[in-house]
Amino acid sequence: MLKIHQLQKSYPIGDSSLHVLKGIDLNVEEGEMVAIMGSSGSGKSTLLNIIGMLDEADSGEYILDGLPIKDLTEKKAAVYRNKFLGFIFQSFNLINYKNAIENVALPLYYQGLKRKERQELAMFHLEKVGLANWAKHLPKELSGGQKQRVAIARALAANPKLLLADEPTGALDTKTSYEIMAFIQQLNDEGKTILMVTHEEDIANMCKRIVRLRDGVIMEDKKVNQVRAEQYV
Ligand code: ADP
Numbered sequence: 001m002l003k004i005h006q007l008q009k010s011y012p013i014g015d016s017s018l019h020v021l022k023g024i025d026l027n028v029e030e031g032e033m034v035a036i037m038g039s040s041g042s043g044k045s046t047l048l049n050i051i052g053m054l055d056e057a058d059s060g061e062y063i064l065d066g067l068p069i070k071d072l073t074e075k076k077a078a079v080y081r082n083k084f085l086g087f088i089f090q091s092f093n094l095i096n097y098k099n100a101i102e103n104v105a106l107p108l109y110y111q112g113l114k115r116k117e118r119q120e121l122a123m124f125h126l127e128k129v130g131l132a133n134w135a136k137h138l139p140k141e142l143s144g145g146q147k148q149r150v151a152i153a154r155a156l157a158a159n160p161k162l163l164l165a166d167e168p169t170g171a172l173d174t175k176t177s178y179e180i181m182a183f184i185q186q187l188n189d190e191g192k193t194i195l196m197v198t199h200e201e202d203i204a205n206m207c208k209r210i211v212r213l214r215d216g217v218i219m220e221d222k223k224v225n226q227v228r229a230e231q232y233v
């Protein structure tokens with residue numbers, strides 16, 4: 001699904017630069033559920049953004065679903081992003097003036113689907129996250145957990161191969177976090193490949209593998225016995 005070899009990334013600061021990723025090697029197979037951990041500033045989001053084609057590495061190899069990701073035009077990158085990847089963020093990143101179903105339908109617009117197809121598919125995914133009755137509500141009328149479920153529905157709408165989540169439970173209370181994790185686990189049970197950044201041990205232990213970053217390198221990469229979230233909700 002995903003092969004990364006000796007990935008490097010620096011950010012310029014003034015005359016010098018900050019070396020954030022110092023040679024990352026990472027392979028992820030289809031169906032995995034991986035937590036990326038590390039202290040604040042260790043480069044977790046940088047790595048996830050490169051994997052998500054929102055940012056580019058300085059050097060190294062990144063192959064996604066057999067496709068080398070390198071020197072793509074903005075347009076090509078956008079096409080691949082829409083086709084392969086779904087994103088969930090800590091702050092949900094919903095569009096405030098669009099209601100739930102419009103938020104979910106948005107990525108389908110970029111896939112060139114007709115309005116009716118977009119509406120039907122968006123509703124199907126809202127039903128899947130248990131929010132059919134909230135389709136016409138604006139983000140400000142939804143709880144944090146509901147907003148994240150809308151974001152998950154949006155991420156899944158275009159049926160991506162890989163779901164990327166940057167601290168998806170970071171803005172939620174514990175119980176709501178576990179509800180969201182139960183949902184994400186269910187998606188993984190159905191075969192979706194998931195890569196999630198978190199700094200919470202309990203959330204990481206709900207994945208199947210933990211990759212720890214420190215000082216720009218992977219210091220540990222281990223399989224874990226997945227703790228099921230549904231027992232806590
Ligand atoms: P994490 O997600 O693990 O907290 P990040 O990947 O966001 O870490 O950031 C890693 C380091 O790179 C931090 O020191 C951060 O300040 C710096 N950084 C991140 N993005 C940029 C950027 N666009 N420009 C300059 N520095 C950045």
Ligand code: MG
Pocket residue numbers: 044045046
């Ligand atoms: Mg981060």
